[in-house]
Amino acid sequence: MRKGARYRVANGLVLIASIAASMLAVLASGAAVADAAEDAGYVAAVDQPDGGIDPYRCVERVGVPAIENALEAVWSPGGTHLAFTRIVASNSGRTVTGYEEDPGIGTLEVATGRVFIVHNGRHIRTLEAGQPEVRWVGEQLLYWRGPYVRAWSASGDVALSQVADEHWPMFPRDWAEFSADGHLFSITRYFMDGQAHRYVGQTLNGHVTPLDVPGATYTEWAPTGQVLLVRSDDHKALLMGRITPTVPAGPSLDRFQVWAGGTLATATLPNLLGARSFSPDGRHFAGVARTGLHETALEVYRCGTPANAPPSRADPVSRSRQARIDEDPRRFVRPPVGSFSQFLHGAHTGVDIAAPFGSLITAADEGRATYVGWRPAGGRVVCVQHDRGTESRYYHGSLALVRVGRWVWRGEPIAAVGMTGLTPGPHVHWEVKASHRIVDPIKQ
Secondary structure, eight states: OOEEEEEEEETTEEEEEEEEOOOSGGGGGGTTHHHHHHHTTTHHHHHSOOTTEEEEEEEEEEOOOOOBTEEEEEEOTTSSEEEEEEEEEEEOSSSTTSEEEEEEEEEEETTTOOEEOEETTEEOSOEEOSOSOOEEETTEEEEEETTEEEEEETTEEEEEEEOOGGGOOOTTTEEEEEOTTSSEEEEEEEOTTSOEEEEEEETTTOOEEEOOOTTEEEEEEOSSTTEEEEEETTOOOOOOOOOOOSOSOSOOEEEEEEEETTEEEEEEEEOOEEEEEEOTTSSEEEEEEESSSSOEEEEEEEEEEETTOOOOOOHHHHHHHHHHHHHOSOOOOOSSSOEEEEOSBTTBOSEEEEOOTTOEEEOSSSEEEEEEEEETTTEEEEEEEOSTTEEEEEEEEEEEOSOTTOEEOTTOEEEEEOOOSSOSSSEEEEEEEETTEEEOGGGO
16 A cells, blocks of 8 residues: 555645555556545445345446547546546647547436536537546536636536636646535646646635645545645555456456455456546446547446346447457557647657546557666656567656566556656657657557
């Protein structure tokens, strides 16, 4: 268990207490299942077994509408809705590709499958958002649009406050999150030299004050109240399992060791990517599945099935996804679940993909890890040698998950997103060389 510090933020005062920190969201190669489940109240289901029902067995796929190119998913307090962020591509004259990828927000009612994509209380294609992170407070959904903190509910969409221009969070350079009760928010501003400035603000008036936490590399709000967890880079994660490569796109099931309530248990979870998370009542598990080399979709699985029940294979869905991948003339999958924030051009030797700190980086194709180490500008890097003289490199990671000489499969987790080296925020600089010449990863 990694150590950290807990900061209780109230009236501009910061109180520090040493604690055993929870891990990154249910993500880092399955390392965090126990902590995230406990944070979500999932352990209560373990303490109250129902005959032969295994509450940690999440194998029944819930039929929900197709929500393509999903990035993030956040459960409402009652576990009835998922707020999701998805990639919205738009035409642009500012990029060499002619398009940009930005976040859009919507909500999914799990029981009925109804999807609400709204803006200003009206049903339209997308809810414009300035940050991927959102927060449910009751039936209100807090989110950022430009310098404004806004709240959406079924009754309408309103602006709650506006921050000063110098604190306007601009993704992906800045990362903003709300406290569990929604009363506060944090803003982390990253700089090219690896430093970060951190701030705490009040949701209802937009007032922002600096947060003095020297040496911090990552902050996360606790699951209740106004407690901010701060982590340092010199602590290591405890890995408790491995995620099966996510290509082919069938619903592979992985088993993880879970420490819950003082006992050791086993969880059976689908190999989803993105923000893998349990609903607060522990009845569902959500994440992102690949539907193509670069495409994804939001998926929800039901938990608490009989221990001997066969998993729902969703064979038609799997076959369709596999056919789409096999028919694509390219071979490289998008390494993390994230949006393109910069393309290959001029002196920029790769493609930048903005993704949350700690989320998984997967191998774009099968090959052998030839270098795992540090580069002055690129920070922590993993290099994979493929066939036909092609090599892929993944820079700015926070943690490597493979060693030199290891054979990795397409879609296998090889590192975690970070902000090491010269980086303006958490992202992956994805670089590919063919016969020692830089090529465009998107076209490979």
